[in-house]
Amino acid sequence: MTPMADKVTPSGTTPPSGHLLASLAPLLREWLPRQRWFAGKGRPVTGFTQVAAxxxxxxxxxxxxxxxxxRVHQPPALGAPPHPGDCYQLVIGVREALPPRLAPALIGHVIEGPLTGRTVYDALYDPRPADVLLEALRTQARVGGLRFDREPGQEIREGLVARLMTGEQSNSSIVYGDTFILKLLRRVVPGVNPDLEIPRALAREGCARVPAPTAWLRAEPADEPDASYVLAVLQPFVSGAADGWELALRELAKGEDFVAEARALGRATAEVHTALAHALPTVTLGHAQLRSLVDGMTERLVAAVQAVPALRPYERGLRSAFEALDGLAAEGRTWTAQRIHGDLHLGQCLRSPSGAWSLIDFEGEPARPLAERRLPQPPVRDIAGMLRSFDYAARSVSPPAPGWADRCRAAYCSGYAEAAGRDPRTDPVLLRAYETDKAVYEVVYEARHRPDWLPVPLAAVRRLATSDPTLARETRQ
Structure with missing residues (x-):
């Protein structure tokens, strides 16, 4: 039995509205913008609304x-429409004093409100509160508006030691005894979350490339009777696995080739796409549907040029990638769309000690609306994301190794073709359009969050901003 398991079935009391905010708001205004997962950096926090406590x-x-x-209120970004505010999930610990081992978790010392005199902190750093969450999932607890659910037939062993993963993430993850990993979503929206939906669908399909969910946490706030939020997903932990990004950087640092791994990763991606096409509906994209996709790409480009003036010299060339795709659709070309990963890159892949690759984190790009993330898309969108990731890895070392990226890109596409029966390079116009859209997104992200990395996507922008879709030839070099 975990040390606090006897306390995991509390009354689920909902504090009176404002009870916590009176104590926490002054501290959270300063603490939240410093968190890696906070999306509203660069804009002041003007207020809070309690969705549920x-x-x-x-x-x-x-x-x-x-x-x-x-819900965190901020002024809208420059040129953006008014926004009700992003909703964040926090697990707040309260102690008289914080032990030194929890110093990185400190939110602050409360000087007003009902918690005056206490110290509050991010409880995910603390193994004891982490035990509470796992025990609630194990017992399928109902605590206020929180619903701890478990997949039928799945068991969760007691007494697993918890530790928070402290790497750079857009969410938070707790590992339990090298047996499970709990991914706790930080910015949440109501609705069906693909990070739970897709792995469950793949598990039913028997796809072993994605860890199957064991349990999950949902919220049904009393003030939002029709809303359901997916808050966390518990999955098997791939013990001893290597993160694809870290593995690629290690091989680069040693001057080693990554071609065999890239080819195997291409096969794994194709297997996941094939299973998803069987598990969930597919659609055919004709000219009307492609025009909508192209319009979205073009609108993102226009907004990106306004946000990052360094893109302006390349705007016409980048736009030509989207126009070429629209031209093919106008001639009657169609494409199949299906559910995909949505944000695929090396960091979303794990290689087990046996050498098998797994894909993780099916949330999609968190900045995009949930409904958009759940739309069927051409599988090449995932492929374009991985090709961009090889380029990122090659340009993160000094001196850059573009030849390394070219070989990996070619091997990945070849591996994909071996498993899927079709090579993404045989559709260069579609591939170029999606890689261009991804590079434009990267430019905006880096300009806002990591300016030192901006030259990486700008190098891709210079390559892609050509009226001739040479991507097929480049990836075969």
């Missing part, structure tokens, strides 16, 4: 624990 452990002992869904 659940007391998991009462703060009358040595440790209190609250689960909070909080």
């Amino acid at each position: 659940t007391e998991l452990l009462p703060p009358d002992g040595r440790l209190g624990l609250y689960h909070l869904l909080l």
Whole structure:
């Protein structure tokens, strides 16, 4: 039994509206913008709205624990329409004093409101609150508006030691005894989340390339009776696995080739795409549907040029990639669209000690609306994301190794063709359009968050901003 398992079935008390905010708001205004997963960097926090608050452990002992869904209000980004505010999931610990081992988790010392005199912190750093979450999933608890669900037939062993993964992530992950990993989503929206939906569908299809969900956490806030938020997903932990990005960088640093791994990763991607095409509906994209996709790409390009003036010299060439795709559709060309990963890159792939590759994190690009992330897309969108990732890896070392990227890109496409029966390079116009769209997204992201990395996507922009779709020839070099 975990140390606090006897306390994992609390009353689920919902604090009175404003109870927590009175104490937390002054501290969260400063703490939230410093978090890696906070999406509103560069804009001041002007206020909060409590979506839901659940007391998991009462703060009358040595440790209190609250689960909070909080809408954060900020001025809209330049040129953006008014926005109701992003909703974030917080698990807040309350102690009289914070032990030194939890110093990185500190949110602040409360000086007003009902928690005055207490210290509050990000409870995911603390193994004891992490035990509470796992025990609730194990027992399929119902705590206030929180619903801890478990896949039928799946078991969760007691006594697994928790540790927070501290790498750079857009969410938070806790590993339990090298057996499970709990991915806790930070920015949440109501609706069917693909990070749960797609792995469950692949599990039913028998696809072993994606870890099957064991359990998950949902919220059904009392003030939003028709809303359901997916908050966390528990999956098997691939012990000893190597992150694809870190593995690629290691091989680059040693001057080693990555061709065999890239080819195997291409096969794994194709197997996942094939399973998804069987598990979930596919659609045919004709001219009307392609025109909508092209319009979206063009609109993102226009917005990106306004946000990052360095793109302006390449705008016409980049636009030609989208116009070429629209031209093919106008001639009657059609494409098949299906559910895909949506944000595929080396960091979303794991290689087990046996050498098998797995794909993880099916949330899609968090900045895009949930409904858009769940739309069927041409599988080449995932492929374009991986090709861009090879380029990122090759340009992250000094001196850059573009030849390494070219060989990996070619091997990945060949591996994909071996498993899928079709080579993405045989459709160069479609591939160029999606890689261009991805590079434009990267330019905006890097300009806002990591300016030192901006030369990486700008190098791709210079290559892609050509009226002649040479991508097929380039990837075969």
